[in-house]
Amino acid sequence: MKIVPFDPSNWKKDHPTGAIAFQHMLKGDDPTSPENFMYILARQDADFHMPRHRHNFEQIRLPLKGAYHVQPGLTLEEGQIGYFPEGLAYGPQEDPITEQTPAGRLLLTLQFGGSSTYGFMSIEQRRQAWKELEKSGRFDGPFYVRSDGKREWGLNAIWQQAFGVKLKYPHPRYRKVIVADPKHFNWLTLKGLPGVDHKFMGSFAERGVWIEMIRLRGEASWSSVDESSQRLFVVLSGEGTVDANPLTPLTALQVYPGEKLEIETTSTMELFLVGLPPIEPPVVESDQFAEEEMRPEDQLEQLRSGA
Structure with a gap:
């Protein structure tokens, strides 16, 4: 088990726009x-803008303070949870800093490999590729500009630099x-566990990743184990202990399969739980993919169609 308490001094400016600071949790x-x-906690420090884009990994987002603009007509309000499927385009995003929406918005974000088996690039791999690419070009926000002037989506360039493939x-x-x-x-009592409730909010794709809230009422205890899935928890409110270690708001827990919590x-x-079952390789590798970020005209058309 990993237990990571919130550290208010440990913010990193890892976002390409420079507007977001990250607390790397798990x-x-x-x-x-x-x-x-x-698993990161993101803090918005300046006006934020991102064009419409997509990723080759999955995301789950939970705004803890303030709202999060996803695209025209869609905003995650504080406390709502968004599941962003791998490969799905979203944006453009516009989150300016105003009197009504000041700096300091907080957003829990989990980014993880999906059922496609394409995986997820680590922050260390990303930083190293970024450093190497800066020797022969420059980053302009989310874009990378090569020495010959060619401009491309930054994530594509970073991935190819890190892994040698598109x-x-x-x-x-x-x-x-x-x-x-x-x-x-609704809160439902967990069977045989008085004082412990949960809200199950869905599972997704072949992997069956699930989202759940857990509540321990007053002075309570909860013992649980999942034999096959890894479970990631974040304390949203309240205090207690796990294995004699203190639990306070924004403490993150990584509980391995078969490990008793x-x-x-x-x-x-109250705890926010994301369950990560193992990924099963497909019988036949899928040919349902693209190798380029969408062209601007395709991005606009997809946004208009609501796809």
Whole structure:
């Protein structure tokens, strides 16, 4: 088990726009695994803009403070949860800093390899590729400009530099970002565990990644184990202990398959849970992918069609 308390001094400026600072909470143990992941807390420090784009990995996002603009007509409000399928384009994003929406918005973001088995590039691999690419070109926001003036999407250039092959974008399994509003789900008591409730908010794609809220009411204890799936928790409120280690708001937990989790609380605690089952390789490798970021005209057409 990994236990990572919130560290208010440990912010890193890792976003290509420079507008976002990251608190790196949890990451996968093996960056070469298709199950690699990165769990971060993002803080917006300046006006944020990103053109419409897509990724070859999955994302789950939860705004903890302020709203998060996904694209025209779609905003994740504070407390709502968004599932972003691999390969699905979203944006353009516009999150300016105003009197009504000041700096300091906080967003939990989990990025992880999806059912396509394409995996997820680690932050260390990304930083190294970025450093190497700067020797023969420059980054302009999310774009990379080569010495001959050729301009391309930065993630494509970074991926090819890191792995020596073109990045593959899987065709999206879902047509839209899926938004869950926890306020609209009922708390249900976990069987045989008085004082422990949960809200199950869905599972997705062949992998069956699931999203859930757990609540321990007052002074309570919870012992649980999952034999096959890795579980990632973030404490949203309340205090307690896990294996005699303190649990306070924004503490992150990584619990391995077969590992017993034992939590005791001193006050009502709510936890955000994402379950990561193992990825099963497909019987036949899929040919449902693209190797280039969408052309601007295609991005605009997809946005108009609502796809």
